Amino acid sequence: MKRTKLLTHAILIVLAVICIIPLYWMLVMALTPNAALKLNSTALWPQGLTLVNFAGVFNAGLTMRWFLNSVIVTGMTTVLTLLFHSMAGYAFAKMRFRGKSFLYAFSIAGLMVPKEAMFIPLFLMFSSLQAHNTYMALYLPRIATPLGVFIMVQFFRSIPDSISEAAEIDGASAYRTFFQIILPTSLPAMTSLGIFTFVLTWNDYLWPLVSATRKEMFTLTTGLASLQGNFAQATELGSLMARGVIACVPLLILFLIFQKNLIRGISISSGSK
Amino acid sequence: MTAKSRTMPVVIFLAPFLLIYISFQVYPLVQAAVSSLYDWDLLTSQKHFIGIDNYLRMFTDPTFWDSFKHTLQFVIYSTPIIVFSGLLLAILLNGRNKFLQIYRTIFFAPYVLSVSVTTLIWGFMFNPQKGLLGALSTLLGTREIYWLTDPNYAMSAIIITTVWWTVGFNLVLFLAGLQDIDGSLYEASMLDGANSLQRFRYITIPGLSRTFMLVLVLQIIASFQIFGQVYIMTKGGPGGTTRVLIQYIYEAGFRDYELGYASAMAVFLFMVMFIISYIQFAVFSEEKK
Incomplete structure (x- = not known):
């Protein structure tokens, strides 16, 4: 009984991560400078955290x-x-x-x-x-x-x-x-x-x-x-x-x-x- | 009370909705049927009556049949995936536990995104150089897949995107269906010594049959109207291999300026969907009796 519960949670966690990664990745890219993204856009952590992209939305x-x-x-x-x-x-x-x-x-x-x-x-x-x-x-x-x-x-x-x-x-x-x-x-x-x-x-x-x-x-x-x-x-x-x-x-x-x-x-x- | 004081409120309560409903829902339907009988050029606004010629043309137009075929492909491949993943998730997530609530929120969240946010994310997910799927294939050492430009993969990419985007909707409907099953049935069966597999087979499955039909039909109706994902992500490409019916109607009307022809195809789509909706309605009212 306990083992099936654990297995269910393991499956759910994997699925939940797959489900949320695309959204999270969008946020990471939004917080990364454009120049850094030209070299690598597949990092799961912002390379050089910036708010410039958001400022740009409001200004231009x-x-x-x-x-x-x-x-x-x-x-x-x-x-x-x-x-x-x-x-x-x-x-x-x-x-x-x-x-x-x-x-x-x-x-x-x-x-x-x-x-x-x-x-x-x-x-x-x-x-x-x-x-x-x-x-x-x-x-x-x-x-x-x-x-x-x-x-x-x-x-x-x-x-x-x-x-x-x-x-x-x-x-x-x-x-x-x-x-x-x-x-x-x-x-x-x-x-x-x-x-x-x-x-x-x-x-x-x-x-x-x-x-x-x-x-x-x-x-x-x-x-x-x-x-x-x-x-x-x-x-x-x-x-x-x-x-x-x-x-x-x-x-x-x-x-x-x-x-x-x-x-x-x-x-x-x-x-x- | 006089007759007048009884009638006036009814008129005032109903008039705003009925006026808008007749103008923007009923009238366009009639108008579509009428304009499908005309050769009607959007640019010159010239029109002349040609009877059923638009329909005859439609049935001999290979692009129409291709678009219809791609729409059917999408419906046939995506519907079972979306319906069964929704069902499976609902069964895993049924309960009052706090954790389950968090999972439910996560799986449902993509449904509130707009189609253009969804395509923005997935358009780049599928990009072999810039996207996460490309990075994954590098990591696993598998061949790069040009998802959106390879005719063998483009429709699959659209389907994957749609599953991610809309599975939460079916999850919600199945959860509602599961919660409607009488809990005492489960208690009684446990007293009778039924195991969890038997309970699933003899209580959960029959109890969900109505919801299952409903979700299935709603999903088919929704899938027939696919447009945005395709139009933004592949433009119907590569080589027209993902062009769907609504896209072709849109292109006939606003790229080729042939409003009569576009209307004829819209009427065709309407007929197909009306039949499906009618089945839903019939099943639904049958169950209510």
Whole structure:
């Protein structure tokens, strides 16, 4: 019994090290001077520790602009998703109206549309509005995915009707009931949906690639991708890796704080819970 | 309460989502189907109706079939690897131990990275002169492999990258599935003298079957949409050997400016994925009954 436990841990440690080395190596290169990396980039310890690469990200190039773009687009997407999808989810879960089951089925059917396949018509649509290279073009299509509605409906169905009924007997309007009584109780579900939306949006690649074609409007994800085909950048490996580190640090921090919520969001949204 | 005061809130609660949903999800789908019937040039914006010619062309276009084949290759090779590694990790990591929590965090962490961070790391990992894999082969005295430029290895490199990046997602789903298995089943079987192998065979495997189907279908759907890893790491190369379907749609639309043709292929991809999603939906609602 003890021996199998030890063996399990040994296997897990090896796998964990393999899993984490690529990330660690990126950090090591980001902390190594470019000149040293030209000679040897496979060391697992920074050869001549430096912060120059990181300073370079803040002083030159568009990386900080892309960072800002990502913050704006991801922020708008997350806030609007939470607001609109919780409202719609509440209506579907708790309000009575004609045609509800049809409307809900219609809304959820969109889950079966592969988001990656539909970028051509979306592109044409924003072209005809002359709205490419704007923040709006980047976040509006992202809040149209019905996943959030599904998550919120699942959640709202689990809270008893008596809460909203009591509030309405006391004379509260539907809006007050929702915003002052229901929303505060749905914080756990909202956090799960919020963090899930945040990660997916921050990492979105294809739509920003198609819609934001001006360099200043790249997101961090498309911007960082645009640097990788560039051979001039390969001689400045350290600077490139520093940009990679800056692109993933916000997500890794959020992940460490909200890991439980993110996992919950994934389980609910995939239909496994 | 009057009828009006009951209807208004419903409209106000639903309108923002439905408006955006119809404009940016439903309408594009219809639009894609319509534009697939046109010869539509992105540069001149000229279009004329050609019926199903785009579809006929698609079925005789070798590049389309190659891209579809590479997509299928990716789906067929990567899916079992990702699903079974996720399952194996979940079985090893199931429990309430503090150490297990740390391992879980480590294996799940790459999933939150963006595709371009992932390709940044792995693009250099696979570089025979600059990367760690090259250093490893020097250390072991094996032949240098030009992972990303050798047609025999490029798809494997994409698959390795994807496994590292996304295995955590399946791990999480399998862990949730394991935790849903009724613990009293295990207790009862222990009283009956079942050993751990028997418990695994008769409780864990049947208990996970629903989660397994779910993970499998989700993974297939995700794999069909592969684009970023390929487009950034190999550009579909060497010699088109890793070009996948979404990449070809992207190139047809934005390199060759043939929007009608690109739409036809998008509709094709949609049909394939719709069928898979439908199977998922059917399996899922079957289980719920």
